[in-house]
Amino acid sequence: MINCPKCSSEALVETPALGNIPLDVCPGCSGIWFDKGELEALLKQSPAGGSADFNLINPKAGSLACPRCKNKMSRGGLVNPLLLVDKCEACGGVWLDANELGLAKKLLGVSGGSSEVKVERPAAAPVEPPARDPKIVLIKTAAGVGALLGLAGVSFEMYLYFSPAASVPRAPSAGIAVASALLFAGGILVLNWGKEDRWS
Ligand SMILES: [Zn+2]
Ligand SMILES: [Zn+2]
Known part of the structure; x- marks a missing residue:
């Protein structure tokens, strides 16, 4: 150069x-x-x-x-x-x-061709976004779905718990509530996993 x-x-x-x-x-x-x-x-x-x-x-x-x-x-x-x-x-x-x-x-007496040449500054090399591993995308998608299901599960158990017993189809289950909460927490955890890479 x-x-x-x-x-x-x-x-x-x-x-x-x-x-x-x-x-x-x-x-x-x-x-x-x-x-x-x-x-x-x-x-x-x-x-x-x-x-x-x-x-x-x-x-x-x-x-x-x-x-x-x-x-x-x-x-x-x-x-x-x-x-x-x-x-x-x-x-x-x-x-x-x-x-x-x-x-x-x-x-x-040269005829033809340009009498002036103009060039553009070369663009700075574009920063390639890191290639997304399809496996990770799949895992993250599953985690997102899991988190949503967990949230829905927790919400439903809360609804069962706080509603009058006569108006709900079944009694709330502590087991399903805990499982749903774990699913939600786990999903969020997996969704955030690897995020720190973005700052390196
Ligand atoms: Zn020279
Ligand atoms: Zn110059």
């Missing part, structure tokens, strides 16, 4: 926007980094570029550091004195500002 020489916080994004030449483009300023040979390969597609000399014309010390090797790049004309670019004499890479690619193509 290499950072934009202009916007230090932006990482260049590789994009195959111009045919088969992968470009490193800054999502912030849309500047383009060409590794050695890449720009030449692109410009050679034009009649004027085929015979062009890719050494800088009137190179001067520039202010940008090469994103690859951190050497100070030189600023000078590329192919045409009007097309000022930053070139790293150490690794041969060339930096074009967003508007310079269009200018390069115009000067060389």
